[in-house]
Amino acid sequence: MCRVPPSDFSPRRTGQGPARTGTAPLHHSLFASNAAIRPAFGPCSPAFFSVAAVPGRSRPGAVPRSGGMDRFLTYGGMDFPGSARHDDPAGRGPTGRKSCAPPRGPRPQRGGAPMTVRRLITRSIPALPPNASIEDALECCLAHRLPYLPVVQTHTLVGLVSEECLLDAPDEHAPVASLCTGRPLTIPPDLHPFEAARLMAEARLPLLPVVDDDRYEGLVLQTDLFTVFTALLATQEPGAILVIEMAPHDLSMSHLAYIFESQGVRIRSIASEAPGRLDGPIRLTVKLNVTDTARLRHVLEHHGYRVTAYYNEDMTDEELDFRVAAFLHYLEV
Secondary structure (H helix, E strand, O other), rough: OOOEOOOOOOOOOOOOOEEEEEOOOOOOOOOOOOOOOOOOOOOOEEEEEEEEEEEEOOOOOOOOOOOEEEEEOOOOOOOOOOOOOOOOOOOOOOOOOOOOOOOOOOOOOOOOOOOOOHOOOOOOOOOOOOOOHHHHHHHHHHHHHEEEEEEEEEOOHHHHHHHHHHHHHOOOOOHHHHHHOOOOEEEEEOOHHHHHHHHHHHHOOOOEEEEEEEEEHHHHHHHHHHHHHHHOOOOOOOOOOOEEEEEEHOOOOOHHHHHHHOOOOOOOEEEOOOOOOOOEEEEEEEOOOOOOOHHHHHHHHHHOEEEEEEEEEOOHHHHHHHHHHHHHHHHHH
């Protein structure tokens, strides 16, 4: 029996080539440390932090220090303007029939208020009226490549109907409303995308309806959440990626920021992954604005951190000389 997952989780309103891994032991003077966004945003996915950098000032009106930064953690600050997917230029309501053409994704831009689900709402995917035919519902499921579609009556969400239920319907002339079972999981528009991704993963749904004061506003798709995370993690920006491990009691964001800034390196984004066990190490995946991290990795090693992998790095002459010297030393031993 096919059933849409119930709303037990409804909240209350109030990437690159193969990695080169460090294998050197942890010394006092040497330093040897990507979390992937899982398409399903599973429970073990890393926690994400967006790190913004602004010119440092010692007092109001002072001239910014060269290379100085005041870093702070923020939820986003990206603007997702209207597009064919998120706006309805024709002005139709959520139950209006629209063309079943595949929608376009959002185009993130920097600046603006903190990111919420409201900016990701998809309104171009038509909501089915309760008396819609199974044939029309299957046609829209196929056109939009979605296994679920919302059923809406006068701006009120009736439920979600799945493609599996439509295909297995005993009566092909039955209205789609009769195939909606259970109360659907919904989210408010002021929810953060991180929380929406968690709920989506727990319910194993590729989309979530957005409801504001019992009024259906649209859908949030898994692909749109993925686009948000790629923007927050600056995956499209050039730069190397370091994977750093440390004990939980050694995690100090201010100390790490000081090390990076002292080497003239800026942090584009940081993703943290909780340890697999209680006493396990914390893993940080750091996206940088440079591709040469040889000296930075040595400094991190000197401070007791462990770099387990690095990606997207161009090997410099200094790095090559260091590896040759290490190999010759190994042969002598």
